[in-house]
Amino acid sequence: MSEHAQWDLGRRGRDSAEVRAGYDEAKRAIAIGKAVRERRLALGLSQTELAKRAGMTQPALSRLEAGGTVPTIPVLERLAGAMDAELVVGITPHAAA
Known part of the structure; x- marks a missing residue:
């Protein structure tokens, strides 16, 4: 076994609602951070x-970005x-399956 711990969540662990919620939260955090960083750079501002x-x-800004x-x-x-911008928050329905 290597130095690094190996984790096997198994199929159930990966597909659990809790794990999916964690992935969804991480995706939101990354998208928000990217938007803030892109706007900051467009304005020519440092962190x-x-x-x-x-x-x-x-x-704190670095962690957010x-x-x-x-x-x-x-x-x-x-x-x-x-950043001389407007915050827009919306709720959009999922596309029909």
């Missing part, structure tokens, strides 16, 4: 500059304001 404008720390955290609506509102 430090944007963090200061939004009233947060640079490490990397998809390491799902930000709250108030944090997203502060970031949007700091």
